[in-house]
Amino acid sequence: MKNLSWLNKIAFFFNIILMILTFVAYLLPFLAPKMFPFLSVLTLILPLMLILNVVFVFYWGIQLKKQVLLSAVVLLIGITFFNKFYKFSGKDLIVEDNDFTVMSYNVRLFNVFEWMSKQNIPEDIADFIASQHPDILCIQEYSTSVKIDLKAYKYKYILMQGDNIRTGQAIFSKFPMIDKGEIDFPNSDNNVIFADIKMRRDTIRVYSIHLQSTKISPDINEKIDEAKSKKIFRRMSEAFAEQQVQSELIKEHKTDCQYPIIVCGDMNNSAFSYVYRNIKGNMKDAFEEAGEGFGKTYDFEFYPTRIDYILVDKDFEVKNFKNFDNFVNSDHFPITTRLMLKPEE
Known part of the structure; x- marks a missing residue:
């Protein structure tokens, strides 16, 4: 942290906030909205949070900073969520009588x-x-x-x-x-x-x-x-x-x-x-x-x-x-x- 520039310190702070919110969003599908109705709104913007984590991975990665692990771990844990909002390829269609x-x-x-x-x-x-x-x-x-x-x-x-x-x-x-x-x-x-x-x-x-x-x-x-x-x-x-x-x-x-x-x-x-x-x-x-x-x-x-x-x-x-x-x-x-x-x- 001491070796980071003032700009990177600000980025690191927001990266930590993003990491916490993303982990909370990961848990919300397993928690009834009546328990945390306000937090349930986070599920609507989870795709955006995943994209922002990708941005942080590139941001730290091109600088070869160890802070890259923060969002990298978040994305690795939530890898199964990607298919829910983006698919890279569909299926080859084979039409059959049934x-x-x-x-x-x-x-x-x-x-x-x-x-x-x-x-x-x-x-x-x-x-x-x-x-x-x-x-x-x-x-x-x-x-x-x-x-x-x-x-x-x-x-x-x-x-x-x-x-x-x-x-x-x-x-x-x-x-x-x-x-x-x-x-x-x-x-x-x-x-x-x-x-x-x-x-x-x-x-x-x-x-x-x-x-x-x-x-x-x-x-x-x-x-x-x-x-x-x-x-x-x-x-x-x-x-x-x-x-x-x-x-x-x-x-x-x-x-x-x-x-x-x-x-x-x-x-x-x-x-x-x-x-x-x-x-x-x-x-x-x-x-x-x-x-x-x-x-x-x-x-x-x-x-x-x-x-x-x-x-x-x-x-x-x-x-x-x-x-x-x-x-x-x-x-x-x-x-x-x-x-x-x-x-x-």
């Missing part, structure tokens, strides 16, 4: 309140879905007030709720639905719907989930003062605590299912959170299995946010995953995966 495709998309009510100035959004979304022709389609923030052509799907389950603003969820399928239902969340407009789908000789269960929103606008031009910052953190902390309850209801509901499960939808939380870990359990994240790049699913400028997921049981082989972050017709981007149900051994 494959099927799944799409999940939060459509933000098809822009019924004209949040976006763009015209013909419902038609654009319908055309996009038709171009991808997924076998199973899960839509969050669905609206029946907008007429959208999805005639390719013979089977569907749509659930609408709300008084002043009616919003809902929908599952569309090219395969027959033999059962369907919902998981009602207490004191919330959000919920989960599910459908048991008879697919050839097998039956699978598909959940479409939409967890509690943080209700934070991503407008970077908005002035944020101290009072605004406190309000944002309070809202996020409260939302994460509610999401904990919702994730536990989903986890409990899944245990009673005898079929292979697919979970699609908008968690409104990162892949480093307790909520994600609680719902995922021993399932596979389709992005981690076959995605590429950041897997960005939310239209937040300058930060590759991934809060929409497709999770599948180990009975499925994930053959492909895509996020369409160039298709801007909602505040979320559609995601798709190609799956194959493994034959029973």
Whole structure:
């Protein structure tokens, strides 16, 4: 420390702070948000902290300083976290007859309140879905007030709720639905719907989930003062605590299912959170299995946010995953995966 210049001493101080915060973020997926609601916000910026640790490794490394070990150890311990926010390569796609495709998309009510100035959004979304022709389609923030052509799907389950603003969820399928239902969340407009789908000789269960929103606008031009910052953190902390309850209801509901499960939808939380870990359990994240790049699913400028997921049981082989972050017709981007149900051994 004595041999460091004043600039390096300042850098070393911030490096120590970063190291502590990163280790805390590593532990948060294992701690219920109700215990530390304020700290849970750190899970949203863990990717940024990992990148900053990489910067410090280069900073100390080019100077041949032993302080390089600080961030190097942090990165080594958290190496398994990298696949959750960046994949260097996907999978070579091999299409087989038993494959099927799944799409999940939060459509933000098809822009019924004209949040976006763009015209013909419902038609654009319908055309996009038709171009991808997924076998199973899960839509969050669905609206029946907008007429959208999805005639390719013979089977569907749509659930609408709300008084002043009616919003809902929908599952569309090219395969027959033999059962369907919902998981009602207490004191919330959000919920989960599910459908048991008879697919050839097998039956699978598909959940479409939409967890509690943080209700934070991503407008970077908005002035944020101290009072605004406190309000944002309070809202996020409260939302994460509610999401904990919702994730536990989903986890409990899944245990009673005898079929292979697919979970699609908008968690409104990162892949480093307790909520994600609680719902995922021993399932596979389709992005981690076959995605590429950041897997960005939310239209937040300058930060590759991934809060929409497709999770599948180990009975499925994930053959492909895509996020369409160039298709801007909602505040979320559609995601798709190609799956194959493994034959029973």
